[in-house]
Amino acid sequence: MIERDTVIGGAVSTVERFPGHRVDRGSSAHLMIRHSGIIEELDLASHGLRYIDCDPWGFAPAEPGSGGRGIVFWRDLDRTCESIARACSPRDARAYREFVKVWAPRSSHVMRAFSAPPSGPHLLRSFWGLDSGGDPAQLSREFLSPGDAVLDEFFTNERLKAALAWFGAQSGPPMSEPGTAPMVGFAALMHVLPPGRAVGGSGALTAALARRLEADGGSITCGDAAVSLAQHNGGWTVTTESGTQLRTPVVIAGCHVLTTLDLLAEGKFDGARLADWRKRIRVGPGIGMAVRVRARTLPIYPTVDEDAAVIGASLQLLATDRAHLRAAHGAALAGELPPRPVSLAMSFSAIDPSLAPPGEHQLTLWSQWHPFSPREKDWDTLADREADRIQAELERFAPGFSGSILDRHVQTPKGLADELGLIGGNVMHVEMGLDQMMMWRPVPALAGQKVPGAPGVYLTGASTHPGGGVSGFSGRSAARLAIHDARLPRRLRRGLTWPR
Numbered sequence: 301m302i303e304r305d306t307v308i309g310g311a312v313s314t315v316e317r318f319p320g321h322r323v324d325r326g327s328s329a330h331l332m333i334r335h336s337g338i339i340e341e342l343d344l345a346s347h348g349l350r351y352i353d354c355d356p357w358g359f360a361p362a363e364p365g366s367g368g369r370g371i372v373f374w375r376d377l378d379r380t381c382e383s384i385a386r387a388c389s390p391r392d393a394r395a396y397r398e399f400v401k402v403w404a405p406r407s408s409h410v411m412r413a414f415s416a417p418p419s420g421p422h423l424l425r426s427f428w429g430l431d432s433g434g435d436p437a438q439l440s441r442e443f444l445s446p447g448d449a450v451l452d453e454f455f456t457n458e459r460l461k462a463a464l465a466w467f468g469a470q471s472g473p474p475m476s477e478p479g480t481a482p483m484v485g486f487a488a489l490m491h492v493l494p495p496g497r498a499v500g501g502s503g504a505l506t507a508a509l510a511r512r513l514e515a516d517g518g519s520i521t522c523g524d525a526a527v528s529l530a531q532h533n534g535g536w537t538v539t540t541e542s543g544t545q546l547r548t549p550v551v552i553a554g555c556h557v558l559t560t561l562d563l564l565a566e567g568k569f570d571g572a573r574l575a576d577w578r579k580r581i582r583v584g585p586g587i588g589m590a591v592r593v594r595a596r597t598l599p600i601y602p603t604v605d606e607d608a609a610v611i612g613a614s615l616q617l618l619a620t621d622r623a624h625l626r627a628a629h630g631a632a633l634a635g636e637l638p639p640r641p642v643s644l645a646m647s648f649s650a651i652d653p654s655l656a657p658p659g660e661h662q663l664t665l666w667s668q669w670h671p672f673s674p675r676e677k678d679w680d681t682l683a684d685r686e687a688d689r690i691q692a693e694l695e696r697f698a699p700g701f702s703g704s705i706l707d708r709h710v711q712t713p714k715g716l717a718d719e720l721g722l723i724g725g726n727v728m729h730v731e732m733g734l735d736q737m738m739m740w741r742p743v744p745a746l747a748g749q750k751v752p753g754a755p756g757v758y759l760t761g762a763s764t765h766p767g768g769g770v771s772g773f774s775g776r777s778a779a780r781l782a783i784h785d786a787r788l789p790r791r792l793r794r795g796l797t798w799p800r
């Protein structure tokens with residue numbers, strides 16, 4: 301494995317940003333990979349990986365001063381419904397139970413669809429047996445509808461809708477976009493298996509994968525980027541920045557798809573084809589930014605009875621009205637900063653003491669939507685001011701927390717691009733809009749995770765189906781494709797590319 305960075309794992313890595321603190325560079329909560337079976341298949345537990353369940357997995361505080369109560373989403377559905385009945389209404393609690401009944405099985409089928417390249421037969425097999433209520437057209441419409449439409453269909457309480465919309469929007473798009481219903485519906489699956497926190501930080505998953513790779517005889521080179529991929533006598537030559545040349549029959553490219561296209565261009569691959577794919581790939585205006593905080597205490601939310609250490613396990617969804625989300629997204633489209641940042645707080649030192657030294661805590665504030673290229677000023681000028689506004693959002697819901705902050709590290713969209721190679725600051729690589737999902741991700745010609753005209757090159761990572769987030773799905777699919785093709789006679793292998 302060849303890695304450009306001196307740290308492996310890209311957006312699934314953890315480093316020491318403050319003395320004695322293990323701080324994630326990208327992702328913090330692992331949701332999809334826990335539903336993939338990959339952890340068990342690779343026996344990562346034997347390679348040191350241990351997860352703590354995030355239970356409760358979600359918390360949505362009430363608007364300060366409203367007299368309302370926060371909503372706590374436990375793994376246990378009954379307990380969650382009790383919280384919704386208290387915070388919203390008994391009617392919404394009943395509706396939530398129905399929502400989980402409808403969307404948990406649907407989401408399980410979606411997870412199946414994620415486990416191989418999105419060919420017609422695979423998608424058919426994945427959704428086979430799903431109860432359509434005798435009306436497949438209506439079912440398909442529900443899958444393709446905006447997440448907001450699902451929320452409006454089930455619920456009356458705006459706070460509940462806002463919390464679930466903000467959960468769904470963690471995939472990137474706003475829940476007003478068509479095709480986002482499954483992103484909201486994924487919440488139902490959190491009652492089957494909640495998000496997990498890898499002990500020691502998100503990078504503990506990468507560390508376990510690296511140990512597994514090395515145990516299987518693989519090797520890892522860091523700090524030496526691939527600079528070209530060139531076809532050579534039926535195989536490939538990978539040249540790195542240091543000048544090393546590796547000859548190999550198979551390349552699995554896990555970097556951003558635009559980076560892979562650059563590497564192929566350096567290797568003299570058909571320029572016209574590359575230009576055609578490149579112009580169709582939508583990276584989008586940027587998604588968000590993160591503020592990592594070293595603090596003396598955990599945030600204390602007055603609108604909930606549970607202890608701060610209990611709420612510390614959850615994704616703290618700091619939005620009480622979808623208008624808040626819509627205003628932020630609309631502003632980003634226009635190149636503006638959000639009128640009020642929409643923030644998600646995670647304070648996992650509450651459940652994993654290895655993250656911070658005794659007497660200290662660590663908190664991540666993830667915020668959407670922030671444009672990669674703000675019209676106003678550049679990110680070097682805006683970083684601290686924007687981080688202050690993100691912190692102020694938490695302060696509204698958990699008054700007094702700011703006073704306990706000892707230090708912070710700000711990751712702007714530009715900073716994420718510079719440090720992690722996330723082009724355009726998009727943490728999902730390319731937009732997660734309907735036109736770039738499934739058999740259209742990143743473009744139809746590349747959706748089979750192969751490159752037409754480049755036999756032996758396989759694509760993986762967030763740029764490919766099923767997209768961004770910590771899932772491992774596309775890596776397993778690429779590996780299976782490579783193994784499958786290697787077993788075929790050479791003559792047949794050449795012809796095997798995705799239909800364009």
Ligand SMILES: Cc1cc2nc3c(=O)[nH]c(=O)nc-3n(C[C@H](O)[C@H](O)[C@H](O)COP(=O)(O)OP(=O)(O)OC[C@H]3O[C@@H](n4cnc5c(N)ncnc54)[C@H](O)[C@@H]3O)c2cc1C
Nearest residue numbers: 304310311326327328329525526555727761762768769770
């Ligand atoms: C701040 C932040 C918070 C997030 N939070 C969450 C979360 O809580 N939960 C969640 O599920 N997801 C989250 N995500 C999204 C998730 O982490 C990413 O979508 C996912 O990790 C992408 O993984 P990847 O392996 O496809 O790509 P990347 O993580 O982008 O990895 C690509 C790798 O390729 C390397 N590379 C690039 N160019 C070259 C080259 N020329 N030669 C060699 N190597 C190269 C890069 O250095 C990098 O290591 C977050 C992301 C960020 C940035």
